[in-house]
Structure formats: C-alpha cells, structure tokens
Amino acid sequence: MNKEHFLIELKIYLKPLNSQQQALILNKYETIFEERLAEGDTEEQIAKSLGKPRGIAEEILQEFDISVPEKRIERDGWQEIQPVVNNDYYYEEELEHPYEDPYRSYERPHHNGFTRFCQIAGVLSFNFLFMFWIIFAFIMVFFAFWLVGVVFLFSPILGGISVFTGFNDGAMFQLFASIFLSGAGIVGLLILTPLTKFFGKCLQRYLQWNVRVLRGEV
Structure with missing residues (x-):
C-alpha cells in the first residue's frame, strides 16, 4: 500500500467526522509520510509501520464516541461505511468521491x-x-x-x-x-x-x- 492508497482509505473510514477534522488528521499522516520519505523509507514501509487505516480510524473515532460497523465490499472495491452516531454528535454529510476536498491536492498539476x-x-x-x-x-x-x-x-x-x-x-x-x-x-x-x-x-x-x-x- 502506497501513500495515496493509505490516505484515501483512511479518509473513507473517517467519514463520520466533519471535513475540518478529517483535514487535520490527514495532514498529520501526510506529514509523517513526507518526513520518513526524506529519511529514506519507502511509502510501502511507512504504510506497513503505521498499521491498517481502518484500525487507525477506529481508534480516532472512539475518541468521538463513534462506531463504524463492518459493511460488505461493493463491486468497485470500496467499502461502504454507515456511521452510528450518538444523539449529541452532529454528523456532516460528505461527498462520496474519495478524491474530493483535500485529496485534490494530491493530483499532479498539469502544465503546458x-x-x-x-x-x-x-x-x-x-x-x-x-x-x-x-x-x-x-x-x-x-x-x-x-x-x-x-x-x-x-x-x-x-x-x-x-x-x-x-x-x-x-x-x-x-x-x-x-x-x-x-x-x-x-x-x-x-x-x-x-x-x-x-x-x-x-x-x-x-x-x-x-x-x-x-x-x-x-
């Protein structure tokens, strides 16, 4: 798993959070990748040492008292996630495409x-x-x-x-x-x-x- 796949999967599992919370967490892990890449590690080594994105997301969501039930894998390979939220937590609906919002910054710029x-x-x-x-x-x-x-x-x-x-x-x-x-x-x-x-x-x-x-x- 490379950096892009790791961050995309982590974003999917963090869907119960609002966009600002997601951006802070994703920026943190992007910084980890950049620092360790500068030290000579490969993206695969970094992703393996960090652990599975779902496990990371579950630990983060526990701090917000949110649970994410397991869902079946759809035909396109992405896992559907339906958050279970307590009554006093506000859930902001996000766009479904994994490349929206902060992920647009990962796309290579187009120059003439x-x-x-x-x-x-x-x-x-x-x-x-x-x-x-x-x-x-x-x-x-x-x-x-x-x-x-x-x-x-x-x-x-x-x-x-x-x-x-x-x-x-x-x-x-x-x-x-x-x-x-x-x-x-x-x-x-x-x-x-x-x-x-x-x-x-x-x-x-x-x-x-x-x-x-x-x-x-x-």
Whole structure:
C-alpha cells in the first residue's frame, strides 16, 4: 500500500467526522509520510509501520464516541461505511468521491509544454551554475575535516614510534602533542558526525525536490 492508497482509505473510514477534522488528521499522516520519505523509507514501509487505516480510524473515532460497523465490499472495491452516531454528535454529510476536498491536492498539476520547458531549463541551469559548486565545496570541506580528524585520531601511533626509535626530550614532546591531537580529533569527529548527517538530509531533500520538479509534480 502506497501513500495515496493509505490516505484515501483512511479518509473513507473517517467519514463520520466533519471535513475540518478529517483535514487535520490527514495532514498529520501526510506529514509523517513526507518526513520518513526524506529519511529514506519507502511509502510501502511507512504504510506497513503505521498499521491498517481502518484500525487507525477506529481508534480516532472512539475518541468521538463513534462506531463504524463492518459493511460488505461493493463491486468497485470500496467499502461502504454507515456511521452510528450518538444523539449529541452532529454528523456532516460528505461527498462520496474519495478524491474530493483535500485529496485534490494530491493530483499532479498539469502544465503546458512551455511551462515544463522553463521549469526544467531553470532547474538545470540553477544547479549547474550555482548549486553544483556550492554542494561540491561543502563536500570537499567535510572531506577535508574528516581526513584531518582521522589523522589526528591516529597521531599517537606516530608519537609512539618516535619514542621507540629515539627516546629524548623531542620524542616525548611529540608523544604528548600527538595525544593532545588525538583528543582534538575525537572531539572533532563527534562534532562532524551530526553535521554530516544534517548535510546529507538537506542534500537528499534538495535532490528529491529536483526530481519532483523534473517529473512535473510541482
């Protein structure tokens, strides 16, 4: 089950709620999909981890003291749901088509040929003339810092070699200096690790945005 099918089925089971309540809940789960997609999960993995839409909807409807009886599956594959509502709850009749209201935002926008050409040309030009060099510079900076941090981390090996090859004041100074550099390397790597992960996530989201633009989803 992908994101679109998950949200459609959830909307169907949430029909006893009014449109505003449905929109808030659906926006919440759409945000969950977007965040986890940015982290590298697939739509199928996210939907499987969230659970069945009917179970989610039943838990939500219980908070409103609403029960949804099981109904047979119609020929078109959609399940008919007739809500049972208590006397003090107002039920707002909704349109039957699952793509109405908030689901219209999931449809891919339609652009003419000239607009698509401008989008693709603009994105490619912007990346080649500007973003490519910035991303390349950041990658080189991170690579240099990681290289220096690793060298600092293993610097006591060189200090130990200098002590064993010739024990003197200069060798001892090199050993203590290498130990200090090793500590600085550990601290530097601890700082670089979250920064590198953050840069990777930003780069991943930017690449996903480029793919969406090139596919005409924006």
